Amino acid sequence: MSRLHAHKFSVNLNRTMQPAPSPFPTQEEKRAAREAKRAAVLRAAVQMFNERGFHMTSLDDVAARLGISKPTIYHYLGNKDQVLLECVSIGLGQLIEAAEQSRAREGTGADRLIAFLIRYGEVNMDDFGRCVIRTGDEALAPESRERFRALKRQIDTDLRGLIEAAVADGSIAPCDIKLTAFTLAGALNWPARWHEPQGALPGEVIARHLVDILAQGFLPR
Amino acid sequence: MSRLHAHKFSVNLNRTMQPAPSPFPTQEEKRAAREAKRAAVLRAAVQMFNERGFHMTSLDDVAARLGISKPTIYHYLGNKDQVLLECVSIGLGQLIEAAEQSRAREGTGADRLIAFLIRYGEVNMDDFGRCVIRTGDEALAPESRERFRALKRQIDTDLRGLIEAAVADGSIAPCDIKLTAFTLAGALNWPARWHEPQGALPGEVIARHLVDILAQGFLPR
DNA sequence: ATAATTTTTTACGCATGAGTAGATTGCATG
DNA sequence: CATGCAATCTACTCATGCGTAAAAAATTAT
Numbered sequence A, B: 001m002s003r004l005h006a007h008k009f010s011v012n013l014n015r016t017m018q019p020a021p022s023p024f025p026t027q028e029e030k031r032a033a034r035e036a037k038r039a040a041v042l043r044a045a046v047q048m049f050n051e052r053g054f055h056m057t058s059l060d061d062v063a064a065r066l067g068i069s070k071p072t073i074y075h076y077l078g079n080k081d082q083v084l085l086e087c088v089s090i091g092l093g094q095l096i097e098a099a100e101q102s103r104a105r106e107g108t109g110a111d112r113l114i115a116f117l118i119r120y121g122e123v124n125m126d127d128f129g130r131c132v133i134r135t136g137d138e139a140l141a142p143e144s145r146e147r148f149r150a151l152k153r154q155i156d157t158d159l160r161g162l163i164e165a166a167v168a169d170g171s172i173a174p175c176d177i178k179l180t181a182f183t184l185a186g187a188l189n190w191p192a193r194w195h196e197p198q199g200a201l202p203g204e205v206i207a208r209h210l211v212d213i214l215a216q217g218f219l220p221r
Numbered sequence C: 001a002t003a004a005t006t007t008t009t010t011a012c013g014c015a016t017g018a019g020t021a022g023a024t025t026g027c028a029t030g
Numbered sequence D: 001c002a003t004g005c006a007a008t009c010t011a012c013t014c015a016t017g018c019g020t021a022a023a024a025a026a027t028t029a030t
Helices: A003-014 A027-052 A059-066 A070-076 A081-101 A109-123 A127-134 A144-168 A177-189 A203-216 B004-011 B027-052 B059-066 B070-076 B080-103 B110-124 B126-135 B142-168 B178-189 B203-217
Strands: none
Touching: A027 A059, A027 A070, A027 A081, A027 A177, A059 A070, A059 A081, A059 B110, A081 A127, A081 A144, A109 A127, A109 A144, A109 A177, A109 A203, A144 B070, A177 A203, A177 B178, A177 B203, A203 B059, A203 B178, B027 B070, B027 B080, B027 B126, B059 B070, B059 B080, B080 B110, B080 B126, B080 B142, B110 B126, B110 B142, B110 B178, B110 B203, B142 B178, B178 B203
16 A cells, blocks of 8 residues: 555656656556566566575565565466576576677677677576576475476587687687587686675676686696 | 494405404494494585585485484584585585694795685685585574675685785786686686586696696796 | 494474465445 | 466365384393
């Protein structure tokens, strides 16, 4: 009651006076509102999963942080497994998108690879990306686990493709594609474990630096 | 009963005829036998934790695999938290030992660093090392968690020390010590997630290869 | 043999947390 | 106005799995 009244009230007082702020939400606005709530649940869930671990976080905990009750979560998502699957799917979606954008880029194969790696590292320091890394397959139900693995395979394939292309155009050194992919991915996954969201250096800076180390190697040139 | 009889019997038939195989175990033999059982529990536990995840593995499951019952585990270890702490402590112990051995080695700083990194990667593909990587701090009770973190800090310190020394003697390129340590560790931790114990390539070969990639970097030289 | 000790078992208590049933409220629509 | 739908809550059920009490079996010592 009080929340909704307060909302209407603040809209009426809004100085910006946008075109006709009708108090009657349209179909689309309602859909968006619902979607926003669903997203808020996922955001709270993923943050708590990252902080305390999936198994140490009950849906009651998540609900409490949002000031709601557990059945409300079930109103937006099927069950705990689905909550987790949704979280990792979002993270993996960001990575897949990064791969697409990198492939569409100008420059050498190395340029595209490096652009992808930086973004890859960055995503892995973000809420949903971190969850992808911190979540072991075993945590998910068999069905979801298969989906999770498929998405991860997709990323791996994308990364290998970028490496192969860069080897092919001579912009990076010839190498074992598979092991190189694992090496680069591993190094850029690990910040999900040690980097804290409010850390001194922003994720992008760290990602750039790590990629530079990976590009140059630690031996003197 | 049957197990112990079989054991005595085989000892008697043993062609090597060691000095006086008395059926009465000495104090030390008893201690060793107990220790062996404790170790067997930990070995079974760590393998199951790695396969199915800590939280998906009940102590009843572990007991079942050993053909014993849960209270027997409690006779050798305090509780589930302690089982896990013991497992990761063993893994981290192996890493600390590796650091000591590497430091005692001949050659340049780079030689010592590389030797350590190879062994580090190897351990992380072994039962206990894998568990170290796959276990999030949150899984442990606060007290054990602090111990776990302290040991991990120790490894990190060791690794940074090796890097600094190698930079100091000019055998590797100048670099940001902290980020380089994280990069190398991350890349060599990751096999704990993808490498399967019975994989085609043995851990040592993979570790060597990864270290080589990290040493050279992916850009052409 | 018998007593003491160690090892192992059976059979529980108990807390936690996933998931659900059903009531309640508010809004929308015929 | 009544009926339906959406969102939310309270108050449960129920399975799982940690940890334990207490007895039984085996082993060692007296």
